[in-house]
Amino acid sequence: MKHSITFLFLFICFLGMAEYTIVIHGGAGTISKKTVRTETELEIRTALSDALKLGDKLLAQGELAIVVVEKVVMFLEDSPLFNAGKGAVFNHEGRQEMDACIMDGRDLSSGAVAGVTNLKNPIVGARLVKDSTRHVFLSGDRAQEFCLSKGAEYADSSYFFVQRRWDYFQKVLEQENNTKGKNDGGAAYMDEGSLKFGTVGCVVLDQSGNLAAATSTGGLTNKKYGRIGDSPVVGAGTYANNSSCAISCTGTGEYFIRGTIARDVSALMEFKGLSLDKAGKETLDKLTKMKGDGGFIGVDKKGNVIMLFNTEGMYRGYKKSSMDQPVVQLYQKE
Secondary structure: OOOHHHHHHHHHHOOOOOEEEEEEEEEEOOOOOOOOHHHHHHHHHHHHHHHHHHHHHHHHHHOOOOHHHHHHHOOOHOOOOOHHHOOOOOOOOOOOEEEEEEEEEOOOOEEEEEEEEEOOOOOHHHHHHHHHHOOOOHHHHHHHHHHHOOOEEEEEEHHHOOOHHHHHHHHHHHHHOOOEEEEOOOHOOOOOOOOOOOOOOEEEEEEOOEEEEEEOOOOOOOOOOOOOOOEEEEEOEEEEEOOOOEEEEEOHHHHHHHHHHHHHHHHHHHOOOOOOHHHHHHHHHHHHOOOOOOEEEEEEEEEEEEEEOOOEEEEEEEEEEEOOOOOOEEEEOO
16 A cells, blocks of 8 residues: 555646756857867857756756756856857957847837947846836836846956957958959858857747746857847747747847748647648748758747757757757758
8 A cells, every 4th residue: 555655646747747847049050060160169059068968957847947947058148158148159340249138928028229339248238128127128228227227247348359359350351452343342241260159049838738948149250330130039039928938049139020921830730720730841941042051940839959950050049858968950851
């Protein structure tokens, strides 16, 4: 009798253990064995793995999806390896202009910041906009002032200085000067490695069945005129809805904005009844036909995962509660 009661208790506990899933990306583009140095590859794989382990730990403790996506993106922002936070690229004036967005699938509440220059973690600013205002999107100096007044951490411009980013920025400026008068410097907007987008993102399904998404970026090297990409735009680079999926994108932002790529995946699931995988592939096909480069990650309410892209590679990984170790991948054929 005693053994039967023990077995019944363990069985009930097992049934009560809800599953969870976390998926992350660190950018897409010209990412191959030829373009990524061995030591850099190891650093990136370690950083992605550590980010997934952090998220896994929080989810196992029962944290909400919205909390986990913020914490994991903060972790990635603190790494100089990615084009977000500390590793953000230089704009035309030699400064960082950073964008971020966060969205809660429970109620579609969201917050975003754009063009902030001294927030150590732009994703924290996005969360503050979501939770502390009736607005969705704040930009520029006043957005930064608001976030700092609410407790976001300030970082001097020296914090964001990464030598390899600066060296590449100088090469881009030189290229632009050599082509001055021939075009608007458009060829000089490409990110490091000619076509490598280091935007970071995270999507999560928590134990309660909630979805959330977060994305953060430094944009494009040598960007001008206060350019803003897709990352902070709800429906373009970031989207989450408990009834469908959570999506975070990376790539040539203008195309993701025009195609409302993040929202499209969700809409195909909601209105056409497609699975996450089919909706993702149909949306990627649309992006490719538009001649847009990049990719996106996603998770649905059942814990299904997509990591889709049309470039040579995408820094990416995922971890499910049923897995012992996270999966981390960089290249197309992995």
